[in-house]
Amino acid sequence: MLPMCQNYMTQKNELYFQFLSLPVNIAFARSTVAAFAVQIEEFTEAEYNEIRKAVSEAVSNCVQHGYPNSTGMINISVFIENDLLTIVIEDQGAGIENIELAKRTEFTTRPGENLGWGFNFMEACMDEIEIESVVGKGTKLTMKKRPQNKDARPT
Ligand SMILES: Nc1ncnc2c1ncn2[C@@H]1O[C@H](COP(=O)(O)OP(=O)(O)OP(=O)(O)O)[C@@H](O)[C@H]1O
Numbered sequence: 001m002l003p004m005c006q007n008y009m010t011q012k013n014e015l016y017f018q019f020l021s022l023p024v025n026i027a028f029a030r031s032t033v034a035a036f037a038v039q040i041e042e043f044t045e046a047e048y049n050e051i052r053k054a055v056s057e058a059v060s061n062c063v064q065h066g067y068p069n070s071t072g073m074i075n076i077s078v079f080i081e082n083d084l085l086t087i088v089i090e091d092q093g094a095g096i097e098n099i100e101l102a103k104r105t106e107f108t109t110r111p112g113e114n115l116g117w118g119f120n121f122m123e124a125c126m127d128e129i130e131i132e133s134v135v136g137k138g139t140k141l142t143m144k145k146r147p148q149n150k151d152a153r154p155t
């Protein structure tokens with residue numbers, strides 16, 4: 001039998017996976033991260049949906065902008081430490097020329113096809129997002145989230 005957790009502290013845990021930048025893998029990535037995040041039991045259903053939405057937007061960006069004319073690898077690492085969920089999504093694709101501009105509402109390099117809302121959605125869904133990118137080398141996005149209602153612990 002597994003030892004019982006007495007104080008509801010979530011055990012430290014890590015998940016690593018990688019997949020090809022195919023649109024069909026966006027839903028796979030979103031569901032996989034959310035399935036792992038359930039270990040933080042204090043997240044509400046609404047918060048799990050926010051996590052799914054943020055991962056969808058981030059992976060869509062890797063597919064559409066990171067590897068616009070090719071198929072490349074996307075790496076996702078997920079860390080659980082106490083009640084903090086950290087998601088790192090990386091591609092080795094085109095990179096972002098101007099990160100500040102890319103984060104602006106309605107800025108897109110694909111006008112007509114995209115609306116430029118992705119990073120805004122990610123910011124709204126998560127507590128913190130950080131973008132690191134080098135043109136021609138790739139993009140690393142780190143997103144963090146904690147349950148808002150810390151008192152909603154299981155009894
Ligand atoms: N992984 C990435 N690699 C290269 N460029 C990226 C990446 N992610 C974002 N970008 C750049 O940042 C811009 C803004 O991204 P954002 O997700 O906010 O909007 P969008 O993808 O253009 O539109 P939407 O998300 O609304 O469909 C993109 O248009 C693109 O130029």
Ligand SMILES: [Mg+2]
Pocket residue numbers: 057060061114117118119
């Ligand atoms: Mg986008």
